[in-house]
Amino acid sequence: MKKIKGLRWWIIILIGIATVINFIDRSSLAVMWPGISRDLKLSKEEYAAIISFFMIAYGISQALSGKLYDWLGTRIGFVISVVLWSISEMLHGVARSLTQFSVFRTFLALGEAGNWPGGTKAIAEWFPVNERALGQGIFNTGSSLGSVISPPLIAFLYLKFGWQNTFMIVGALGFFWIIPWWYIYKALPKDHPQVTDEERDLILAGQAAAASDPVNDNEKVPSWGELLTYKQSWSVIATRFFIDPVWWMFVSWLPIYLVEKFGFDIQQIGEFAWIPYVGAAIGCLIGGWASGYLINRGWSVNNARKGTIIFGAVFMFVGFILAAFASTPLSAVLLMSITLFGFQFSMNNIQTLPSDYFSGKSVGSLAGMGGTSAAIGVLIMIWIVPAITKTSYFPFFMMGALIVPLGMITLYLFSGEVKRVQIK
Numbered sequence: 001m002k003k004i005k006g007l008r009w010w011i012i013i014l015i016g017i018a019t020v021i022n023f024i025d026r027s028s029l030a031v032m033w034p035g036i037s038r039d040l041k042l043s044k045e046e047y048a049a050i051i052s053f054f055m056i057a058y059g060i061s062q063a064l065s066g067k068l069y070d071w072l073g074t075r076i077g078f079v080i081s082v083v084l085w086s087i088s089e090m091l092h093g094v095a096r097s098l099t100q101f102s103v104f105r106t107f108l109a110l111g112e113a114g115n116w117p118g119g120t121k122a123i124a125e126w127f128p129v130n131e132r133a134l135g136q137g138i139f140n141t142g143s144s145l146g147s148v149i150s151p152p153l154i155a156f157l158y159l160k161f162g163w164q165n166t167f168m169i170v171g172a173l174g175f176f177w178i179i180p181w182w183y184i185y186k187a188l189p190k191d192h193p194q195v196t197d198e199e200r201d202l203i204l205a206g207q208a209a210a211a212s213d214p215v216n217d218n219e220k221v222p223s224w225g226e227l228l229t230y231k232q233s234w235s236v237i238a239t240r241f242f243i244d245p246v247w248w249m250f251v252s253w254l255p256i257y258l259v260e261k262f263g264f265d266i267q268q269i270g271e272f273a274w275i276p277y278v279g280a281a282i283g284c285l286i287g288g289w290a291s292g293y294l295i296n297r298g299w300s301v302n303n304a305r306k307g308t309i310i311f312g313a314v315f316m317f318v319g320f321i322l323a324a325f326a327s328t329p330l331s332a333v334l335l336m337s338i339t340l341f342g343f344q345f346s347m348n349n350i351q352t353l354p355s356d357y358f359s360g361k362s363v364g365s366l367a368g369m370g371g372t373s374a375a376i377g378v379l380i381m382i383w384i385v386p387a388i389t390k391t392s393y394f395p396f397f398m399m400g401a402l403i404v405p406l407g408m409i410t411l412y413l414f415s416g417e418v419k420r421v422q423i424k
Contacts, residue, residue: 001193001194002194003194003195003196004184004194004195004196005196005199006199007126007184007192007194007195007196007199008126008127008135008189008199008203009138010184011122011126011184011185012122012123012126012127012135012138012139013138014177014180014181014184014185015078015115015118015119015122015139015142016138016139016141016142016145017142017177018078018082018115018142018174018177018181019115019119019139019140019141019142019143019146020142020143020145020146020149021082021146021170021173021174021177022085022112022115022142022143022146023142023143023145023146023147023150023251024146024149024150024153024154024170024173025085025086025089025108025112025170025171025173025174026108026112026146026251027146027147027150027151027154027251028089028092028150028154028166028167028170029050029092029101029105030251030252030253030254030255030256031150031151031154031155031158031255031266031269031270031273032154032158032163032166032266033047033255033256034255034259034265034266034269035158035163035266036163039163040096040097042098044256044386045386046098047256048382048383048385048386049098049102050098050101050102050105051105051252051382052379052382052383053102053103053105053106053109054105054106054108054109055109055248055375055378055379055382056106056109056375056379057105057106057107057109057110057113058109058110058112058113058371058375058378059113059371059372059373059374059375059376059378059379060110060372060375061109061110061111061112061113061114062113062116062117062367062368062369062370062371062372062374062375063224063365063368063369063371063372064368065077065081065113065114065117065118065364065368065371066117066121066364066365066366066367066368066369066371067224067364067365067368068080068114068364069114069117069118069121069364069368070121070362070363070364070365074118074121074122074125074185075181075182075185075186075187077114077118077121078114078115078118078181078185079178079181079182080111080114081111081112081113081114081115081118082111082174082175082177082178082181083111083174083175083178084107084110084111085107085108085110085111085112085174086111086171086172086173086174086175087107087171088104088105088107088108088110088111088171089108089167089170089171089174090167090168090171090172091104091107091167091171092104092105092108092167092171093163093164093165093166093167093168093171094164113368113371113375116351116367116368116371117363117364117365117367117368117371118364119136119139120136120351120352120354120355120363120364120367121363121364121367122185123135123136123139123352123355124354124355124363125188125189126188126189126203127203127206128202128203128205128206128207129206129207129295129301129355129356130206130292130295130296131206131292132292132352132355132356133287133288133289133290133291133292133305133308133348133349133352134288134289134292135288136288136348136349136351136352137284137285137286137287137288137289137344137348138284138285138288140284140288140344140347140348140351141281141284141285141344143247143280143284143344144277144278144280144281144283144284144340144344145277145281147250147251147274147276147277147280148274148277148278148281149274150273150274151255151269151270151271151272151273151274152270152271152274153170153270154166154170154270155266155267155269155270155271156270157169157170158266159266159267189203189204190204222358222362222365222423224365224369227358227362227365227366227369228369230357230421231414231415231416232353232357232414232415232416232421233357233366233369234414235353235410235411235413235414235415235416236350236353236354236357236366236367236369236370237369237370237373238373238407238410238411238413238414239350239370239407239408239410239411239414240350240370240371240373240374240377241373241374241376241377241407241410242377242403242404242406242407242410243343243346243347243350243374243403243404243407244347244374244375244377244378245374245377245378245380245381245400245403246316246339246340246343246400246403246404247340247343247347248378248381248382249381249385249396249400250276250336250339250340252382252385253385253396254273254276254336255269255273257332257389257393257396258272258273258329260389260393261329261332261393262329262332264329272329272330272333273333275333275334275336275337276333276336276337276339276340277337277340278337279336279337279338279339279340279341280337280340280341280343280344281344282341283312283315283340283341283342283343283344283345283348284344284345284348286345287308287312287344287345287346287347287348287349288348288349290304290308290311290345291304291305291307291308291348291349291352292304294307294308300418301356301418301419302417302418302419305349305352305353305356305418306411306412306415306418308345308346308348308349309346309349309350309408309411310346310408311342311345311346312341312342312343312344312345312346312347312349313342313346313404313405313407313408314342315338315339315341315342315345316339316342316343316346316400316404317342317401317404317405318338318342319335319336319337319338319339319340319341319342320339320397320398320400320401320404321397321401322335322338323335323336323338323339323397324393324394324396324397324398324401339400350411351367351370353415353418354366354367354370356418356419356420357418357419357420357421358420358421377403381399384399
């Protein structure tokens with residue numbers, strides 16, 4: 001069988017493409033909500049309820065998906081996730097009530113949540129430690145690119161075909177993705193028939209040097225309960241509880257903010273709502289590259305991870321404060337770009353922590369638990385936003401600025417030194 005040079009990069013690019021599709025599907029409801037709510041007479045509070053059902057299912061599925069991927073493997077796990085979320089997205093096209101949207105949104109979340117523990121697990125399986133944050137950056141760039149593509153694409157499809165057919169069209173994308181995924185992700189590096197000898201040696205040596213060989217069959221695999229006995233696990237869980245809502249504040253509410261603050265229609269949303277995610281995409285790549293660069297320059301994993309996380313947090317905090325005073329649509333979205341640049345700069349390294357602490361057999365589980373904690377934080381935020389934005393969005397941005405330092409405090413409180421945990 002023909003060898004594929006740089007196979008690990010093809011794998012992470014495919015996962016990045018899956019993430020693009022994931023966010024196109026996820027963002028479609030928010031972008032088209034002004035039209036859907038007008039047609040079906042649904043309110044902002046009902047929108048919050050629909051998003052809440054999504055986040056509850058998303059949080060539950062993060063933990064369950066992590067275990068699923070650890071049990072069935074990354075290859076099959078991704079297929080199950082993509083099929084489930086694609087079918088659910090298409091069913092949105094036949095929804096006509098709050099209940100129906102909530103049910104279909106729930107199943108969408110159950111599928112989409114698996115993308116993150118699955119991607120983190122794939123990175124632990126296929127990347128040496130000094131490349132993991134960059135791999136995470138490429139993977140996370142998919143969420144930013146998906147959010148860049150979504151507003152203009154969804155607005156175009158909506159104006160051309162209506163919201164019902166738009167859900168059908170974007171929902172079908174996932175089925176096309178499965179074909180190359182099934183061909184490329186055949187096995188782990190040590191057994192994959194198409195990985196070159198040089199790449200296999202690089203991956204396995206880099207993992208062994210970090211004492212994190214994901215295919216050590218004799219290593220004890222901690223249960224959920226056992227993982228919770230380590231403070232390092234809580235550094236991931238608590239930090240994501242505070243920091244992940246930053247992203248969702250924009251994914252869920254940016255289109256509605258543009259409508260209520262500046263009187264936008266769906267076409268104008270498509271013209272402006274993609275801009276902040278360009279900053280996010282840049283943050284993904286630079287943040288992932290930066291920690292790997294620092295490690296290669298002799299920094300410890302501990303200092304490289306924490307340094308890049310704090311650097312990104314500064315941009316998040318400043319971006320939130322400045323955006324609160326934005327007076328024009330363009331200035332608002334440009335300042336939001338600063339916030340999302342910082343978010344992704346930090347998040348790449350936060351999401352890499354599970355593979356720094358534990359082996360490949362446990363990474364999916366801890367990444368999923370972190371995702372569940374993040375979903376709880378987002379769920380709380382979702383219900384706060386309608387209450388604090390009745391007359392102004394100033395409290396919205398101040399809330400965002402507040403949660404950033406809280407996330408950094410929890411990171412330092414629980415993380416200790418970022419290094420491989422010795423299983424008890």
